[in-house]
Amino acid sequence: MRAAAALLARDLRIATRAGGSAVLALAFFAAVVTLLPFGIGSDPKLLARVAGGVIWVAAVLANLLGLDRLFQADYEDGNLDLLALSPLGFEGIAAAKIVAHWLITGLPLTVIAPLLALLLNLPPSAYPALLLSLLIGTPAVSALGSAAAALTLSIRRGGLLLPLLLLPLLAPVVIFGAGAVLAQVDRVENGAIWFLAAISAVTILLSPFVTAAALRLNLSD
Amino acid sequence: MLAYANPQRFMELSHRVLPWLCGATAVLFAVGLYLSVTVPPDYQQGETVRIMFVHVPAAWVAMMAYGFMALASLIGLVNRHPLADVAAKEAAPLGALFTAMALITGSLWGRPMWGTYWVWDGRLTSFLLLFFLYLGYIALWNAIENEVRAARAAAVLALIGAVNLPIIEFSVQWWTTLHQGESIFRSGGPLISAVFLWPLFIMAVAYTLLFFTLLIVRIRTEILERRTRSAALGSSS
Numbered sequence: 001m002r003a004a005a006a007l008l009a010r011d012l013r014i015a016t017r018a019g020g021s022a023v024l025a026l027a028f029f030a031a032v033v034t035l036l037p038f039g040i041g042s043d044p045k046l047l048a049r050v051a052g053g054v055i056w057v058a059a060v061l062a063n064l065l066g067l068d069r070l071f072q073a074d075y076e077d078g079n080l081d082l083l084a085l086s087p088l089g090f091e092g093i094a095a096a097k098i099v100a101h102w103l104i105t106g107l108p109l110t111v112i113a114p115l116l117a118l119l120l121n122l123p124p125s126a127y128p129a130l131l132l133s134l135l136i137g138t139p140a141v142s143a144l145g146s147a148a149a150a151l152t153l154s155i156r157r158g159g160l161l162l163p164l165l166l167l168p169l170l171a172p173v174v175i176f177g178a179g180a181v182l183a184q185v186d187r188v189e190n191g192a193i194w195f196l197a198a199i200s201a202v203t204i205l206l207s208p209f210v211t212a213a214a215l216r217l218n219l220s221d
Numbered sequence: 222m223l224a225y226a227n228p229q230r231f232m233e234l235s236h237r238v239l240p241w242l243c244g245a246t247a248v249l250f251a252v253g254l255y256l257s258v259t260v261p262p263d264y265q266q267g268e269t270v271r272i273m274f275v276h277v278p279a280a281w282v283a284m285m286a287y288g289f290m291a292l293a294s295l296i297g298l299v300n301r302h303p304l305a306d307v308a309a310k311e312a313a314p315l316g317a318l319f320t321a322m323a324l325i326t327g328s329l330w331g332r333p334m335w336g337t338y339w340v341w342d343g344r345l346t347s348f349l350l351l352f353f354l355y356l357g358y359i360a361l362w363n364a365i366e367n368e369v370r371a372a373r374a375a376a377v378l379a380l381i382g383a384v385n386l387p388i389i390e391f392s393v394q395w396w397t398t399l400h401q402g403e404s405i406f407r408s409g410g411p412l413i414s415a416v417f418l419w420p421l422f423i424m425a426v427a428y429t430l431l432f433f434t435l436l437i438v439r440i441r442t443e444i445l446e447r448r449t450r451s452a453a454l455g456s457s458s
Binding site: 104147151152154155157158161164165167168169170172175176195200201206208214217218220 | 312353354356357360361364365367370375378381382384385388389391392393395396407439
């Protein structure tokens with residue numbers, strides 16, 4: 001447990017110091033959302049309907065940014081081999097990395113999402129759903145993302161391949177995440193948030209083991 | 222089953238089976254295609270019903286191919302069997318091809334029936350995602366140079382995909398649906414008439430045989446390629 005906390009604290013420190021990825025992902029997230037009205041026009045009614053979906057898609061894309069470096073930096077300088085020898089085990093490393101990634105990207109994205117929703121004219125009644133869906137859904141993005149990052153670990157240009165592997169798998173999270181927001185805009189009850197919670201719970205539970213298996217195969221031989 | 226997983230034994234057996242498999246595939250395609258173009262047009266869909274005979278079997282085989290790939294990946298991961306790895310690897314491009322065929326023939330059918338090539342309907346969309354899953358799998362194989370490592374990484378990815386596919390399918394269905402409901406596999410017997418059922422059935426078997434014929438050819442080629450490579454390495458050192 002102490003080893004996991006140490007790893008987590010180190011990752012957070014690296015991300016928040018100069019050149020870290022935490023602020024960059026946020027800026028990217030805001031930039032993508034800002035670009036949207038230029039593409040589809042500024043009709044407030046239209047923006048209100050697409051706000052949830054746009055914020056969700058932008059959040060997923062922003063999550064991709066730092067993902068390829070999640071294990072790669074430690075893999076390249078040999079730290080991962082040392083971590084593997086620690087009492088954490090690969091599952092522990094994976095879990096700590098997933099939590100770190102969520103704290104660095106998922107949580108800040110969730111916090112500034114209402115601000116961007118304001119720009120997109122999201123109706124006030126949909127704010128709780130937006131916050132809740134991001135809070136529940138973004139950990140699943142980090143969890144599935146860490147598995148994909150571990151699979152592409154030894155590939156030199158892994159950052160290019162990673163989105164292709166990950167994005168189709170994230171379709172359900174986006175569908176139910178954005179669906180939960182849209183339900184509040186349209187004032188209907190569709191249960192999307194519960195499906196999102198179920199998918200998120202299963203993904204978070206399984207992904208440390210899948211990530212660990214992927215790390216193991218990359219460090220063997 | 223695993224007894225034939227020895228590459229040498231697989232080469233011998235497949236060498237004997239392949240001509241028969243090719244012949245059976247050709248005959249079934251001849252019969253199936255003949256029936257497909259000679260059945261009377263449907264009273265609702267008209268002549269476009271014939272697209273169904275090339276579209277529906279392609280979609281079935283595309284899904285079966287993913288199941289096969291996931292199963293071979295599992296055997297490859299658990300039993301560390303090289304032939305299972307090769308089988309999974311060679312099934313992927315075929316699966317992608319059948320998925321693309323299902324998508325293309327589906328959109329050609331959609332144009333006269335729905336008035337548009339593409340609708341964001343449940344099955345179309347989940348097939349598009351299936352296509353991307355295949356592409357990702359193939360890309361991962363190609364990106365990792367070490368064969369053993371590539372096989373294991375791709376196998377893990379195939380299994381993640383296999384677990385996710387039902388969720389993707391469900392979520393996309395939930396999201397929207399315009400497509401016709403199930404009309405063949407349902408309790409109380411098929412809804413479509415026997416006139417159309419026979420050609421469809423024959424075409425489905427023909428497509429399945431085509432998949433396995435091509436798969437065996439691809440596996441044989443891969444094994445021969447690897448032998449050539451290791452022979453070249455042996456002679457150069």
